[in-house]
Amino acid sequence: MKNPKQYAGLVAGLAMGCISSGALAQDVQADIGADIAPMCGDKPVTVALTDGFGGNTWRLTSLAEFRHEASKCANIEDVIYMDASGDAQKYNGDISSLVAQGVDIIVTFTDFGEASIPAYRSAMRDGVTVVPYFSKINGEAGRDFSENIYIDQQETGKLWADWVGNNIPDANVLFLGGLAGSASSQGFLDGFKAGLESYEGVSLLQDNYVVTNWSATDAQQAVSGAISQFDDIDVVVTDYGVTAVAAVRAFKQAGLDVPAIATVASNNELNCMFVEDEGTDAEWEYFSVDGLNRLARYGLRKAMAIHQGTENDESVSVSFPAFADSFGGLTPACDPNAPPDADLSAALTEEQLQEIFNR
Numbered sequence: 001m002k003n004p005k006q007y008a009g010l011v012a013g014l015a016m017g018c019i020s021s022g023a024l025a026q027d028v029q030a031d032i033g034a035d036i037a038p039m040c041g042d043k044p045v046t047v048a049l050t051d052g053f054g055g056n057t058w059r060l061t062s063l064a065e066f067r068h069e070a071s072k073c074a075n076i077e078d079v080i081y082m083d084a085s086g087d088a089q090k091y092n093g094d095i096s097s098l099v100a101q102g103v104d105i106i107v108t109f110t111d112f113g114e115a116s117i118p119a120y121r122s123a124m125r126d127g128v129t130v131v132p133y134f135s136k137i138n139g140e141a142g143r144d145f146s147e148n149i150y151i152d153q154q155e156t157g158k159l160w161a162d163w164v165g166n167n168i169p170d171a172n173v174l175f176l177g178g179l180a181g182s183a184s185s186q187g188f189l190d191g192f193k194a195g196l197e198s199y200e201g202v203s204l205l206q207d208n209y210v211v212t213n214w215s216a217t218d219a220q221q222a223v224s225g226a227i228s229q230f231d232d233i234d235v236v237v238t239d240y241g242v243t244a245v246a247a248v249r250a251f252k253q254a255g256l257d258v259p260a261i262a263t264v265a266s267n268n269e270l271n272c273m274f275v276e277d278e279g280t281d282a283e284w285e286y287f288s289v290d291g292l293n294r295l296a297r298y299g300l301r302k303a304m305a306i307h308q309g310t311e312n313d314e315s316v317s318v319s320f321p322a323f324a325d326s327f328g329g330l331t332p333a334c335d336p337n338a339p340p341d342a343d344l345s346a347a348l349t350e351e352q353l354q355e356i357f358n359r
Contacts, residue, residue, distance in 0.1 A: 032069075032294050032347045034314050036301050040073035041308025045104040047079055049296060052091040052111025053179065053214065054083035056242070057341040058265060058293070059109075060356050064348055066107065066296040073304065086179070086213075088112045092119040095130075099123045105307055107299040110135040110150070113183030120145045129307040133299035134292075135184040136317070146306050149299045151264075152319045153184075156289050157191020159322065160262045163287045164235050165199030167327045168260055171234035173202060174226050176219060176243045177209030185209050188239045188264065205230050212243045219246035227254050235260045241267035241288070242341060248273055248284070258284035265292050266323060269340035271332040274324065278331070288332065290323035290345035297347075 049066045051059050063081055070076045080103060084091035091112055096119065098106055106123060110116075110132045117139050120130045124146065133149040141147050164171050175192065177185030189209045196202050210226065212219035219238075223246060226233060236259055238244040244263040248270070251258045258277070263270070266288040274286045298318055305312030323345050324332035333344040339357050346353065 032065075032297055033318075034301060034312065036069055036072050036297075036304065039301055039305040039308065039310045039312050040075055041304065041310050042075055043308055044075050044077050045304075045307060046102065047076055047105040047107065047300065047303070048082065048098045048103045049079070050082045050084070050091070050094050050098070050106060050108040052084045052088065052109055052116075053086045054081075054109075055085065057339055057356060058241075058267065058343055059083075060359065061343050061346050061348070061353075062109075062293040062296045064352055064356055065293045065346065066300055068348065068352065069297040069300050084111075086111075088115060092116060095119045095123055099126050099128055103128060105129045105131075105300075105303045107131045107133060107296065107303055109133065110137055110148075110183050111179070113137050113181070113186075114139065115181075117144045129303050131299045131303040131306075133295050135187045137183055147302050147316060149295060149302055149316050149318065150187075151292060151295060152317045153187035154191040154194060155319045156264055157188055157193070158195035159289060160192050160237055160287070161195025161199060161202070163262055163325070163327070164237075164260070165196070165202050167285070168202075168234055169199065170201040171203070171260070172205055172230065172232050173235045173237055174205050174223070174230070174233050175209045176212050176222065176236065176238040176247065178212060178214040178240060178243075180211045185239050192237060205233065209239075212238075212240075212246070214240050214242060216242050216246045219243035220250045223247045223250035224254065227251070227256065233259050235262060238263045240265050241270045241343075244288075245270045245273065245340075252282075258282070260285035260287075262287040264289045265343070266290055266332065266345075267340060268335055268338045268342040268344055271324065271344070272334040272336060274326070275331065275334045278326075285326045286324050286332075287322065287326065288324040289320050290332075290343065291320045291347070293343060293346045294318075
């Protein structure tokens, strides 16, 4: 029997009216890291956030967190955003364009990994502080980029592996990634594989991650293909909530029980699907690590400290806690009135979230 339920994201949930009166009154504080004020310095700067694959609510939430953090420094005169829409060549071109516009700081998502290092180096030669964030990339700080802020993917992978190994010890696991060659997907997979070394009974069905392009349609097709290929899929691990939703749908449409789902960067739709099925014959196990939008704040703080010559002693590797754990009794927030891809673990106010949702 499961433990009494704890409710993650309760602060956001109460603000948005998504938690029932029966929820336990346990506040969950959003830790956004250090205070940026001592890092602001006094040199006027223009800062930019760039995405290789933006436009969805999750990336827009990261942008909102970035803008909110930037608002705390009076000497940040402008914040610019650019989205390459999955095009690596445009991503590099966006960085060159920002340099030409006179931007002082570029914080950029590591969508294309080491392939973007030449663009980072070029920007740095022109005096721009460049901080790629989210995934660890192979390069040298001070030469290939100013600094690299990343989620501790080894730790996240270990959390997934421990959750699977301790609760489903003989599991066959399907791992879904994003774009082909994605540094973030490969990093999560490597962390998961390392964690599985402690659990001999858990097996990966494929050595490489399944490419989904972080697309619901592509992911559902890929999972449907895997269902036809493999007799037993006990767990699906994904690196994005949208692809986790697609996996759940694929199994339901095939008339099969939904396997255990472990993910990172979940969304409102996935959490509500879990809450709806919980306690019914369709119930499935669920684990998610969230709060990753805050990495944009970490990237900006590190970049400001480097550019301004101020102090920032935060680690470049950032860990995040579980937001959902069905075996551990941790139920995620669900808001039927919020967009499907909303991230209720974000460290934003109700008004800030609604501004994103209304776009």
